[in-house]
Amino acid sequence: MPLVSMRQLLDEAAKGGYGVGAFNVNNMEQIQAIMEAAKETKSPVIIQASRGARQFAQDRYLYHLMLAAAELYPEIPIAMHQDHGNSFETCKSAIELGFTSVMMDGSLKEDGKTPTTFEENVEITRRVVDYAHERGITVEGEIGVLGGVEDGHGAGGTGLEHITDPDQAVEFAERTGVDALAIAIGTSHGAYKFTKKPDGSVLKMDVLIEIHKRLPKTHLVMHGSSSVPKELQDIINQYGGKLKETWGVPVEEIQLGIRNGVRKINVDTDNRLAITGAIRKVLVETPEKFDPRDYMKPAREAMKKVVALRMTQFGQAGHAGDYKQLPIEEIRKGYASGALDTRPSVVGSR
Ligand code: G3H
Ligand code: 13P
Ligand code: ZN
16 A cells, blocks of 8 residues: 555544644654554554654665555555655655655744744745645645754744744635644643643643634644653653653643644654663663664564554544545645645635
8 A cells, every 4th residue: 555645644534533643753663663553553644754864764764664564554544744844845855755745844944943934934835835736745834933942843942932823824824725734832842841740721722722713624733742751751760861850741732632623743752752761771671681672672662552542542543444545646636626725715615
């Protein structure tokens, strides 16, 4: 089975009222962990690679690993997504490589740090949408800026400085025609999201709810959605790590988002924590070991557990076999005919 369109996967999620985790990968073991979790929970899958991941793994390795996953698990729909594309060229090369979806993160300049103007964001995103839709490829845009500097992405800060303005979100969706829209509601990338235990709501859910009401057909995306579980932090610190005390996004907040139009939930940090904790444990408890399989197997298993849990919590579990996977050519035709147009003016006039 070839890789599937992310647009189809998210449209189906909207129909079924569930969310789909988008998990970052850099190597074979992470792909295996996701696929085993998907098989166990019967979940559709979004696998995403950042620019750093493409560089680390090398494009051709990454692509063929993805094809291997599609070949080994034909019953599971798998979309492959470029996470945080920083330029037209990054998105174009991802499409040429065979990704079925790209994110053009035009909220930041090419350096991935400096916020752009609204007009700059519209212009670059529109260009990517034109190019991608002509080829049947899905596009995610971003409006508003996430926080988080410690792990290399975003403009820094707490995540509350550049909350998405609903009016701008509507104008952005209208002028770009994106399939999915990442919005900033107070999350940030990496392990250090909140400095105290969240009591009650920590995110701007009212903003999310308003955007969904006004853009019912644009799939909303939550970045920075790791929950940074205390148990995973503890394992790392118990075996010689030095993580500072920190809190992530409560799963209940994500579930509230899913009830209000969130269809794609980005998770990377939780898996990084699970892998690192498992490796540290083996190396500390059995320092005589030196076969990488002795620590990569538990690491892969630890990530699989986290992914399976999230798939269940996001509601995608059980939905892998709900629909027939459409060829990308069918999706291309849908864009060309206007049937897949989600711009609010078009949706409102249907
Ligand atoms: O958005 C951030 C993801 O966690 C990917 O991070 O650029 O370090 O691969 P990365
Ligand atoms: P986390 O760092 O919270 O896992 O977020 C990942 C992400 O948003 C990738 O785009
Ligand atoms: Zn992100």
